[in-house]
Amino acid sequence: MPVRLPFRPRRDAYPPDLWTKCPGCAEMLFNKQLDKTLRVCPHCGHHFRISARMRVEQLVDQGSFVERDADLAPVDTLGFVDLKSYPDRLLAAQLSTGLRDAAVWGVAAMGGKRISLCVMDFFFIGGSMGSVVGEKVARAGEAAVAERIPLLIVSSSGGARMQEGTYSLMQLVKTMSVVERVKAARVPFISVMTDPTTGGVFASFAVVGDVNLAEPNALIRFAGDRVSAGTIGEELPPGYARAEFWISHGFVDRIVARAKLRDEIVSLLGFLIAPINGPTEPAPNPTSRPRAFFSALTGALSPDSNGESHPADTAAPRGGTTNG
Amino acid sequence: MVERLLGRHGAVEDHRDDPVSAVWAHVQQARNLKRPHTLELLKAMADEFIELHGDRLFGDDTAIVAGLARIAGRRIVVVGFQKGQDTEENIRRNFGLPHPDGYRKAMRVMDLAERFSMPILTFVDVQGAFPGAAAEERGIAEAIAKSVGLMTRLRTPIVVVITGEGGSGGALGLAVGDTIIALENSIYSVISPEGCATILWRSGEQSHEAATAMKVTAGEQQELGIVDIVIPEPGDGAHTDPVETARRIKEVVLERLDVLGRMTIDELVEARFQKFRVMGPYVVADRPTPPQERASITDRLRGLLSTRPSMPSMPGGGHDVPPGREEV
Numbered sequence A: 001m002p003v004r005l006p007f008r009p010r011r012d013a014y015p016p017d018l019w020t021k022c023p024g025c026a027e028m029l030f031n032k033q034l035d036k037t038l039r040v041c042p043h044c045g046h047h048f049r050i051s052a053r054m055r056v057e058q059l060v061d062q063g064s065f066v067e068r069d070a071d072l073a074p075v076d077t078l079g080f081v082d083l084k085s086y087p088d089r090l091l092a093a094q095l096s097t098g099l100r101d102a103a104v105w106g107v108a109a110m111g112g113k114r115i116s117l118c119v120m121d122f123f124f125i126g127g128s129m130g131s132v133v134g135e136k137v138a139r140a141g142e143a144a145v146a147e148r149i150p151l152l153i154v155s156s157s158g159g160a161r162m163q164e165g166t167y168s169l170m171q172l173v174k175t176m177s178v179v180e181r182v183k184a185a186r187v188p189f190i191s192v193m194t195d196p197t198t199g200g201v202f203a204s205f206a207v208v209g210d211v212n213l214a215e216p217n218a219l220i221r222f223a224g225d226r227v228s229a230g231t232i233g234e235e236l237p238p239g240y241a242r243a244e245f246w247i248s249h250g251f252v253d254r255i256v257a258r259a260k261l262r263d264e265i266v267s268l269l270g271f272l273i274a275p276i277n278g279p280t281e282p283a284p285n286p287t288s289r290p291r292a293f294f295s296a297l298t299g300a301l302s303p304d305s306n307g308e309s310h311p312a313d314t315a316a317p318r319g320g321t322t323n324g
Numbered sequence B: 001m002v003e004r005l006l007g008r009h010g011a012v013e014d015h016r017d018d019p020v021s022a023v024w025a026h027v028q029q030a031r032n033l034k035r036p037h038t039l040e041l042l043k044a045m046a047d048e049f050i051e052l053h054g055d056r057l058f059g060d061d062t063a064i065v066a067g068l069a070r071i072a073g074r075r076i077v078v079v080g081f082q083k084g085q086d087t088e089e090n091i092r093r094n095f096g097l098p099h100p101d102g103y104r105k106a107m108r109v110m111d112l113a114e115r116f117s118m119p120i121l122t123f124v125d126v127q128g129a130f131p132g133a134a135a136e137e138r139g140i141a142e143a144i145a146k147s148v149g150l151m152t153r154l155r156t157p158i159v160v161v162i163t164g165e166g167g168s169g170g171a172l173g174l175a176v177g178d179t180i181i182a183l184e185n186s187i188y189s190v191i192s193p194e195g196c197a198t199i200l201w202r203s204g205e206q207s208h209e210a211a212t213a214m215k216v217t218a219g220e221q222q223e224l225g226i227v228d229i230v231i232p233e234p235g236d237g238a239h240t241d242p243v244e245t246a247r248r249i250k251e252v253v254l255e256r257l258d259v260l261g262r263m264t265i266d267e268l269v270e271a272r273f274q275k276f277r278v279m280g281p282y283v284v285a286d287r288p289t290p291p292q293e294r295a296s297i298t299d300r301l302r303g304l305l306s307t308r309p310s311m312p313s314m315p316g317g318g319h320d321v322p323p324g325r326e327e328v
């Protein structure tokens, strides 16, 4: 229960820097208490959105995170102006978050295991993915491949950033091309979808983790309300496109409460271990067309033909489009 | 909106003196349903086309066609979006808005291209993926992500031709390749101008300004380095002479396939990877970034005053949705 402060005017009862109203249950929550519960409402379990920095602190072994490429900064190539100019929006976001763009990446340890980690920050222009965010995701993936350490991406994003136009759209390609290399290298990739994970972020790296985790009630969807309603006028039921919806539709493996997220990831990392010598059959770049043809066939027909005992899905990563 | 899906845009505005109107006229031209789509172009280009149906998982999406074509004697796998040219066909083809099944069919057929050493040609003309629940719950996001990922690594040449609307992720699902060609009057954008206006201008009325700001025209996309080649359209646009349009596309595509065919597959796939790996400009800070140079003192002050601690507390009442997000 919230502590009520007696003898004070109503309007001062809950100064906003001390109290936060829970959108789930309308309780007034004391911020310091909320920080202790990892920004999860102790009454109803509502998961508040958190900054990238706080997310990193909550997940990794204390003091283990070494940020990389913090100096990457966005540019306004299109000269984009809507109600405000893109540079103005960037500056406001930079000043309010202390970040240069909406993602932070680096290497860290979780349960003593070294990982490559990229975390998105919704408070920076809705966590939208422009060129810097795409670049950081790509670099996190490339570091994972180079060092043969697991890749962990925590998404929190409204999708591609409109102000960078089709450059933002191309970040879907950039990030997916690197994720394909992560998979071909048999380096594990865990995707954590938090509220919200939508649009082009959901429709690229976030949805294709080896394991997809989601926080409770996180909004996860491709098409937005306004687009859906405007185009086809469809009524959407409550709970539509929330994390639980995706469990029942088969695109999320597990819903994990924030308090258990770190331990769950550490447990998964105990199973998903990159083979020390890298990929055996599928060299990321085999040599010639005949070989591609041959190995695609053998991969499809006889996954274990190279004598290795491993699941078929990792044996033929090039040609396989089995589950599309 | 249905009016737009049916291609009824009203009279084309006079745009001689107004760049925003000129861009909008271009958008309308790109959306003209009389433009030739995949099947019409193939009819003019291919000696033979065997359409293949179904994704082997759920169904057959009529908004995407895929199959085996013989063009100038060559075996080519063709995949493309198919809008209808009239209301009846549009209803049958879901107004050209694909479900996940369409992308999964495309992946299945593109996989054949790799396995049987055929290059891939795709035709892109789509407003976006179908935005309804039937597509969402069957994983339209996953289907697009997987198709994009597959196309980044397929070990066979891929030529993409944007023939009309290059609408967001829905278009991108078939638009990754070694060469990206666009017809002169086509457009390519991260979100529809209407969607962009709704979110950033808080009103669909500003779709013309949004189209202008996003630099959606084929020519602008070429200047940005997204599109490699722009093919001029005959007459008053592709719809006025589909056969000549197809002839021009065929000529460029065959020339590109020759060039790509001279590369080794390793070179080809690595070049495709690098092509997209470097897309999207950014700067390394410590040099002052453009935003800081451009902002006025008042903007800086306003920004400073609104500075919050690094963990801002959420305002009550659910979703705050800062502008800058994409919805399709």
Ligand SMILES: [Zn+2]
Binding pocket: A022, A023, A024, A025, A026, A027, A041, A042, A043, A044, A045, A046
């Ligand atoms: Zn609550």
